[in-house]
Amino acid sequence: MSERALSVSNQLAQLLALEFESLKSQDLDRFESLQPGKNDLLTELAQICPSSQDLQNLPEWKTLRESLTECRDLHRRNAVLIERKLDSIRGALHSLRLGDSGSPVEVYDRLGQVARFSRGRGYQEV
Numbered sequence: 001m002s003e004r005a006l007s008v009s010n011q012l013a014q015l016l017a018l019e020f021e022s023l024k025s026q027d028l029d030r031f032e033s034l035q036p037g038k039n040d041l042l043t044e045l046a047q048i049c050p051s052s053q054d055l056q057n058l059p060e061w062k063t064l065r066e067s068l069t070e071c072r073d074l075h076r077r078n079a080v081l082i083e084r085k086l087d088s089i090r091g092a093l094h095s096l097r098l099g100d101s102g103s104p105v106e107v108y109d110r111l112g113q114v115a116r117f118s119r120g121r122g123y124q125e126v
Contacts, residue, residue, distance in 0.1 A: 002064060005048045009067040012041045016074035023081050087114050 015038050022030040045068075055061045055068075091114075 012071050
């Protein structure tokens with residue numbers, strides 16, 4: 001069962017890489033077409049993987065644990081890309097609604113998050 005779980009987790013890693021490429025190129029049709037396969041792989045992994053405690057404590061599961069950690073990191077990378085794209089879309093929509101005079105300046109804070117600052121000081125800051 002360990003061999004099958006490792007094979008499925010490797011397939012998942014490959015699918016997550018394809019998902020990232022489709023997100024980067026903004027090919028949403030391809031991204032959507034990958035989702036059922038990803039869900040199937042996740043379901044299969046949930047059925048064949050050992051318990052979380054065994055996965056953490058037993059040395060024979062080390063390779064699978066490393067592969068699943070890689071999948072988690074790839075998934076997080078994809079989620080960050082999606083969030084950044086959504087933030088830029090929200091910013092564009094916000095700018096369109098307010099026009100040029102009220103659009104905020106967007107900068108990144110030290111954690112890499114978008115921090116929004118107004119051009120002028122509001123009456124609450126005075």
